Amino acid sequence: MTDGTLPLPQMRSVGVEGWRGHLAALGVVALLILTLFHRDVAGMVSIWWNASTFGHCLFIPFLIAWLVQQRLPGLRQLRPVAWAPGLLWMALGAFAWLLGAAAGVALFRHAAIILMLQGSVVTLLGPAVARALLFPLFYAFFMIPVGEELVAPLQLITARLCMVFLGIVGVPAHLDGIFITTQTGYFRVAEACSGAKFVIAMTAYGVLVCNVCFSSWVRRILFLVGALLLAVLANGLRAFATIWVAHLTSIETAVGFDHVIYGWVFFAIIMVVAMAVAWPFFDRRPGDPWFDPAKFRATTRGRLPLIVAGGAASALVLTPPVWLIVSAAASKPLPAAPLLPPVKGWVLTPAQPTYPWRPRFDGADYLVLGRYRNPAGEVVDLAIATFDRQDEGRELVGFAQGVVDPDQRWSWSSPAPAPANGRGEQITAPGPVVRHAVSFYKVGDAAVTGSAPRVKIDTMFARLLGRDQRAAAIIVSAEERQGKPADPAIALFLQDIGDVKDLADRSLGIR
Template identity: 70%
Template sequence: MSDRALPIARAWPLNLAGWRGHLMALGVVACAILAIFFADVAGMVSIWWNASTFGHCLFIPLLIGWMVQQRLPGLRQLQPVAWAPGLLWLAAGAFAWLLGAAAGVAMVRHGALVVMLQGATIALLGPAVARALLFPLFYAFFMVPFGEEIVPPLQLVTARIAMLLLDLSGVPAHMEGIFITTPTGYFEVAEACSGAKFLIAMTAYGTLVCNICFRTWKRRILFLASALTLSVLANGVRAYATILVAHLTTVDAAVGFDHVVYGWLFFAIIMVVVMAAAWPFFDRKPGDPWFDPAALQGGARQSPAGGVAGAALALIAAAPLWLAITAAASDPLPPMLALPEVKGWTHAPDRQAYPWKPRFDGADHFVTGRYRNAQGQVVDLSIATYARQDEGRELVGFAQGAADPDSQWVWSSPAAAPADARGEQITAPGPVVRHVVSFYRVGSGAPTGSKPQVKIETMAARLLGRDQRAIAILVSAEEGEGHPADAAIAAFLTDLGAVQLLADRAVGIR
């Protein structure tokens, strides 16, 4: 009985040699990454599916698979090895995820997942295979939904291009932020009209073309720069054409024109123009090898595949474990939050010209009120406090702050603000123009208007167990004839005194 069992016992250890064994180990580690960080994986896929700006990301995994398939003849000539130094890249990804989770920045967490998968590939297949797959591994970064930050500046650029062309066409127009007024109507260069989704998709498409169609870096850089520049200019021309059609006909006709021109058809036309212009300069021929297997093979010191896989699993588990261990219990907030009394100002029951309320999802306390002084200046003060920030209840982030995307208020341009605050001009139908000055603070630090600074301070508080209480203080005023918003805000801030003291009282520090 024991003699018959002996061959089975000897055959039991897994053989991790060769492509099959290394791919098996890589599959285990990759599945562990996807399982441990499933919430982030699901969030990333949800963005691909629901946000039109990132719809192209759905095709990136298929393109990566296609690029790997194109390289299979050369890959079969390489010998995979387990390479312990590759764990450094995986560790960098795990650390980046830890920072992103602590700061509440989804883009960093999503990018960290890609880095961890890249690190697992390098560690379990070796440097030769990694160099052979260098571009597909790099291209995986385009699975990360990024680029929303360029929307406001692109809105301004699009509006300025449209204004320049309107001036050249002799159409009388006035621009205020992202709003353009003509005798025909009042036009907004909205987020959807900024051209951001086309620029982001063109970056992914152009990068792929650079690898497939060009061999020299000079031509690659020139092609990508030209493609991106053309995308921005073409979107400005589209906005100009829409306003021009409205000026020559009716607004309804312009809306119909925009619906026909805008969309992926517009992007397809730009791609055709770009490819047609670049075609004569392609210097990679069909069938050219992607790499030289003989030049890549050898030179790497092999490590035990099982040991490398085990170390990889330990590294990816360490990041969420560290965050769970170091997460500090939040300090309590006062049971109630009240608006302050400000010398020279009284609470005013006046109605707003257009209803405005800043958005702070999940805030533990939120109050807002209107003040008036003897000079007739009127401001609105809003305060939101958090005992601690978590996913979905953050001080700064998408949809948070002065302009709620679910309301009629839209961001139109930067506005004047003190050095430690953020100034914004927002606009509602009417048009009603409002200036907002926002102060943010995490823990007992100094107020700031910088959203990146808020994220950094939140990250430090969560990683190091510091005070996580956070507050947003927004002072706002409507722009009116003879009553400039900036002057009203400045007068109120002067009489309010140190914003730091108000923040201390609101979160219960003093």
């Protein structure tokens, strides 16, 4: 034998004996991955269970098992081998986890687990088996809970679609970001109404249908694009229908209507429509083989003894956590809680805001807030949060971290003006009460930034290279009030407070 399959004239079932050792090694390495990174595995499963956006991920492992089961007749005709190039895929996964852990990016860590599991299959079963399992291995990527970034743009798209449909039926409406005002009331296209979960689930479903029901790549692409457009359009129609029902009847009736049509039942109807339209164009018959084992004649170059491949794979999996344990020794302690700075022309005031506001920084070592007023009656809030080091669940930037605390019923509305090194946001509370906020972040000796990706990069380098990991967030915000717009007040306060970098350094004890 000089390749990964039996010679073509002798093509037959290899049997359990040819697979037993390789499957046992794969089981050991997979168990090591799942055990060593159990916190990330548990976090990923928790997202599947608790976040409706990713509820469909609960079915992906079962679908992968079904896809593998469908390929068993062909797999039995292949002989597994331990293959050195598969270690490169495992190394990529290990490195991705290291970057994700260092930067505090759960997405990278979740993706890394999938990459390492895929790499273990390629390393311990070989290229012929990997080619036979190419689609099931690829489909495992849909277990990664990714796509929350689509929420904000889809909110805007849904709001604009609502305006188009409202115009068609002659309902006067005004659009401000994701807020729609009609004669009946004030509507917000909430995160749950963005349609993100439909788009993400439709992508996973559409890709599966493309593999199972189509052979032509042109038909696959047309089906997937059409299914995604249908999901976006249908969600916009659903949101419009809720507003229209409110216009024709009452807000209470519209809420009841929305509860009836919203959810997976609605999505199931959309899937049925998509399948009904595509059914006449299916070009793959149910009995067609998934692959031809005779074509997967892999070369033995790069073949390893199974025990060597298993040991190398295990070493790659163990390296990233050990690296971070060593680099954590460089962490420096924080001084006492940061002090609110004196600002020329401004004094601290006990005046209360129209609607309570407090930034959210879970796990921060310190969070101090102060409210300042100047002689012109402008009022600005200053918040300073500091961390001795960032870790899972205690980060400068992340979901529900920063200006918007969903538990306080604040919602992100739109971007707002900010200096070049800051991040401006408009947020809205019931009333409505509108607040503008400018955020600045600093990690160790890095420059001040308002960019969340830059914060992650600075954090990653600090942890990977053993640099100063202390971090601070500084937020300057103000309410929009009659005759007292927020942006000029924030700009004046930033001018009077001086260099934000100096304030951040003092808060962290760097100087």
